Amino acid sequence: MGGRISPSIMCADFRNLETTIRALERARVDYLHVDIMDGSFVPNFTLGPDFINSVREMTDIPFDIHLMINRPEDFLPIFAIRPGDIVSVHQEATIHLQRTLQQIRDTGAKVSVALNPSTPIYTLDDILDDIDIVLIMTVNPGFAGQKLVPATLGKIHKLKQYLEQVGHSHIEIEVDGNVSCENAQKMRLAGADIFVAGTSSIFKKDQDLYELTEKFREYIT
Numbered sequence: 001m002g003g004r005i006s007p008s009i010m011c012a013d014f015r016n017l018e019t020t021i022r023a024l025e026r027a028r029v030d031y032l033h034v035d036i037m038d039g040s041f042v043p044n045f046t047l048g049p050d051f052i053n054s055v056r057e058m059t060d061i062p063f064d065i066h067l068m069i070n071r072p073e074d075f076l077p078i079f080a081i082r083p084g085d086i087v088s089v090h091q092e093a094t095i096h097l098q099r100t101l102q103q104i105r106d107t108g109a110k111v112s113v114a115l116n117p118s119t120p121i122y123t124l125d126d127i128l129d130d131i132d133i134v135l136i137m138t139v140n141p142g143f144a145g146q147k148l149v150p151a152t153l154g155k156i157h158k159l160k161q162y163l164e165q166v167g168h169s170h171i172e173i174e175v176d177g178n179v180s181c182e183n184a185q186k187m188r189l190a191g192a193d194i195f196v197a198g199t200s201s202i203f204k205k206d207q208d209l210y211e212l213t214e215k216f217r218e219y220i221t
């Protein structure tokens with residue numbers, strides 16, 4: 001299977017959201033990556049449950065909900081999560097991580113743990129049976145348009161090897177942050193499966209979203 005595309009909807013032009021969604025449907029993207037920020041876990045605010053509900057009315061593309069919030073366990077119930085979605089919580093944001101992962105599992109969504117660039121892979125040791133996906137942040141989360149943290153390329157490779165060694169190679173690797181075409185190609189070689197596409201690749205001012213998405217796919221197949 002080739003790499004899958006998860007466009008970061010916070011990078012879209014909200015004045016033309018419907019047009020954006022139709023272009024992404026035409027380009028057969030796999031998910032819509034929805035960043036939720038709380039101004040505490042990260043120094044920024046973004047989308048919320050009302051936004052998700054509105055976009056749900058426009059499309060059947062599964063959502064890839066990235067909760068960049070502290071204590072995600074308190075807020076999971078207010079999101080309209082569906083089976084087939086991905087829900088990511090940060091390892092650094094919840095004290096009882098295993099319990100929070102079970103909460104996600106109960107919704108029928110795919111369970112994902114996000115790691116900031118400085119969070120080591122060994123923190124996954126005791127939750128491998130509870131997750132479907134690891135989301136490797138390749139920038140420090142909070143803002144679009146940042147530069148890749150170079151060490152994260154090696155981290156993707158290390159994670160891929162580690163998952164094979166511990167007999168959990170079915171766990172997929174998602175990458176988020178400065179996933180340009182060139183970086184995506186390196187990330188694919190390192191073992192990434194799902195690619196968050198933002199301002200570095202498909203959302204570029206005055207350029208065609210559909211065409212950029214088709215071009216991006218060539219780098220991850």
Ligand SMILES: O=C(CO)[C@H](O)[C@H](O)COP(=O)(O)O
Pocket residue numbers: 008010011033035139140141142143144145146176177178179180196197198199200201
């Ligand atoms: O998670 C994010 C910010 O924290 C965004 O989804 C992502 O960074 C957007 O992509 P790009 O880096 O290409 O603008």
